[in-house]
Amino acid sequence: MxxxxxxxxxxxxxxxARPTPTRAHRFRWARAAGTGWLYVLPALVMYAVFVxxxxxxxxxYSLYDWNGIGVARWVGLDNYLTVFTDSDLxxxxxxxxxxxxxxxxxxxxxxxxxxxxxRRITTGAFGTVVRTILFLPQVIPLVAAGIAWSWLLSxxxxxxxxxxxxxxxxxxxxxxxxxxxxxPAVGVIGAWVLLGLCTILLVTGMSKIDPALYExxxxxxxxxxxxxxxxxxxxxxxxxxxxxxxxxxxxxxxxDIVYISTSGGPGLQTTVPGLEIYRxxxxxxxxxxxxxxxxxxxxxxxxxVLPIQRLSRGEKQ
Amino acid sequence: xxxxxxEQLTGRVFxxxxxxxxxxxxxxxxxxxxxxxxxxxSGLDWPSDPQWGNFADAFTxxxxxxxxxxxxxxxxGVVPVSVLIATMAGFGLGQxxxxxxxxxxxxxxxxxxxxxxAVVTPLYYQMxxxxxxxxxxxxxxxxxxxxxxxxxxxxxAHFTNVPVELSEAARVDGSSTWxxxxxxxxxxxxxxxxxxxxLMFLWTWNQFLLAIVLVDDATKRTMAGALGAxxxxxxxxxxxxxxxxxxxxxxxxxxxxxxQRQFIKAxxxxxxxx
Numbered sequence: 001m002x003x004x005x006x007x008x009x010x011x012x013x014x015x016x017a018r019p020t021p022t023r024a025h026r027f028r029w030a031r032a033a034g035t036g037w038l039y040v041l042p043a044l045v046m047y048a049v050f051v052x053x054x055x056x057x058x059x060x061y062s063l064y065d066w067n068g069i070g071v072a073r074w075v076g077l078d079n080y081l082t083v084f085t086d087s088d089l090x091x092x093x094x095x096x097x098x099x100x101x102x103x104x105x106x107x108x109x110x111x112x113x114x115x116x117x118x119r120r121i122t123t124g125a126f127g128t129v130v131r132t133i134l135f136l137p138q139v140i141p142l143v144a145a146g147i148a149w150s151w152l153l154s155x156x157x158x159x160x161x162x163x164x165x166x167x168x169x170x171x172x173x174x175x176x177x178x179x180x181x182x183x184p185a186v187g188v189i190g191a192w193v194l195l196g197l198c199t200i201l202l203v204t205g206m207s208k209i210d211p212a213l214y215e216x217x218x219x220x221x222x223x224x225x226x227x228x229x230x231x232x233x234x235x236x237x238x239x240x241x242x243x244x245x246x247x248x249x250x251x252x253x254x255x256d257i258v259y260i261s262t263s264g265g266p267g268l269q270t271t272v273p274g275l276e277i278y279r280x281x282x283x284x285x286x287x288x289x290x291x292x293x294x295x296x297x298x299x300x301x302x303x304x305v306l307p308i309q310r311l312s313r314g315e316k317q
Numbered sequence: 318x319x320x321x322x323x324e325q326l327t328g329r330v331f332x333x334x335x336x337x338x339x340x341x342x343x344x345x346x347x348x349x350x351x352x353x354x355x356x357x358x359s360g361l362d363w364p365s366d367p368q369w370g371n372f373a374d375a376f377t378x379x380x381x382x383x384x385x386x387x388x389x390x391x392x393x394g395v396v397p398v399s400v401l402i403a404t405m406a407g408f409g410l411g412q413x414x415x416x417x418x419x420x421x422x423x424x425x426x427x428x429x430x431x432x433x434x435a436v437v438t439p440l441y442y443q444m445x446x447x448x449x450x451x452x453x454x455x456x457x458x459x460x461x462x463x464x465x466x467x468x469x470x471x472x473x474a475h476f477t478n479v480p481v482e483l484s485e486a487a488r489v490d491g492s493s494t495w496x497x498x499x500x501x502x503x504x505x506x507x508x509x510x511x512x513x514x515x516l517m518f519l520w521t522w523n524q525f526l527l528a529i530v531l532v533d534d535a536t537k538r539t540m541a542g543a544l545g546a547x548x549x550x551x552x553x554x555x556x557x558x559x560x561x562x563x564x565x566x567x568x569x570x571x572x573x574x575x576x577q578r579q580f581i582k583a584x585x586x587x588x589x590x591x
Contacts, residue, residue, distance in 0.1 A: 039409030042402040050462025057439035117328035141523035141541035148342035161360030253432035
């Protein structure tokens with residue numbers, strides 16, 4: 001910091017005014033700082049007005065009982081108490097946790113499997129095609145993924161068609177409408193969206209691993225499993241960290257897919273915090289409770305993501 | 318790399334399986350979209366007489382012309398401004414290193430993992446007070462703010478790595494900070510700016526939550542938000558729904574295929590840095 005300040009503007013200003021060195025220095029300093037701030041200001045203002053202010057308001061709302069129109073009533077931490085004791089809300093938070101398994105663990109595990117077998121996607125045309133196709137789910141809106149999969153998982157959809165074709169017609173059902181399968185079915189949609197991204201990230205990381213490490217492991221008589229645990233996994237720590245961070249946020253803050261494919265049903269089987277915040281705030285008019293849930297969701301994301309960041313970055317060095 | 322033939326083969330088989338799984342939803346949608354209107358399609362069943370006319374029907378039903386225009390207007394409102402002010406802020410924080418910059422940067426980082434759901438309720442009331450509900454501004458203005466954490470983080474990372482000597486050299490030549498920014502730094506930052514532009518375009522085009530909360534009229538929404546409304550309206554007509562969804566996807570797909578190299582680079586870098 002200090003070195004940067006000392007070295008900021010040299011030359012230009014010196015030539016014009018040089019009373020005493022210290023004065024000139026201070027003058028330059030203040031001017032440079034002022035100009036610098038002008039560059040930061042527009043971004044900071046937009047961020048403050050449309051993110052920080054609403055964030056503070058969310059915190060404030062969460063301490064009130066308010067229907068969005070009338071007079072708000074101070075209730076202290078009651079809304080938070082409700083979030084942590086109401087069985088429906090706890091179930092909803094639990095649903096988001098279950099989705100982590102599908103959005104996060106499955107894509108990362110499958111991605112690792114593919115990565116350790118492919119190691120590097122061929123650079124030629126095949127590689128380009130693979131990359132392009134695997135990235136498609138990242139490019140289309142999640143809403144479209146939701147619509148496509150609602151169709152695939154419906155009673156007449158491809159999934160049931162395939163099951164019937166192999167003689168498993170007995171298990172065919174409307175996957176998103178069934179109490180037992182709705183949440184995993186939503187999870188499958190998320191897994192589909194994120195699998196390609198994780199695979200590409202992991203394969204890209206894989207191609208940076210020094211092949212000598214694998215040769216050394218083979219010379220030491222390591223089998224594929226030992227090789228994976230001793231070489232692949234530690235070398236990919238940072239990439240795995242990235243995948244987990246991105247996918248866990250996607251799971252906890254999921255909204256689009258659920259809204260489109262199930263609207264949270266049947267019952268509350270697939271309702272996630274994001275959807276419940278929307279519903280509480282705009283249909284039930286319980287702005288206070290919605291805001292408390294929003295704060296909890298925000299903290300939940302931080303609680304999951306910060307340790308991963310620390311682990312994947314910290315141990316790297 | 319010394320991979321045995323068998324290993325290479327299994328690797329390829331897995332990749333191809335992955336590709337099939339990735340593409341199946343699209344193919345299944347296409348097969349449904351081509352069935353005669355009013356029939357109940359099943360899974361994957363290529364029609365003997367593909368009804369390409371369904372796409373024309375969907376184009377009218379979805380009011381595609383208006384939707385495209387609306388999405389483009391929103392992108393035009395969000396992306397250039399976001400990229401410009403984030404580049405300026407990244408320059409200020411990463412090159413000029415303004416005093417107190419660390420604190421400001423910390424403030425931006427705070428928003429990096431923020432779920433949009435956490436601020437959408439107050440944003441609704443804020444837009445109401447500003448009289449902007451149901452206008453595209455209700456999507457544009459908050460999105461610019463919400464993108465700032467990532468965008469500033471991204472551009473600062475670039476500018477921190479540009480040697481300060483470069484700025485000093487420019488100053489010795491007598492150029493002002495503004496000239497230094499536009500003539501020296503922005504041209505150098507072009508790759509970082511390009512990736513950021515692609516990501517912002519994609520995120521804006523696909524933004525759903527803000528669109529459905531802040532704007533009722535589907536023709537004033539983003540593409541994703543409009544698709545949500547389309548599903549609500551035509552959810553029971555599966556043939557038309559599939560045709561419409563594919564249509565709404567097409568512009569993004571075309572842009573993606575044209576710029577796919579840059580897109581993939583941006584997405585990889587974007588997630589690694591984020």
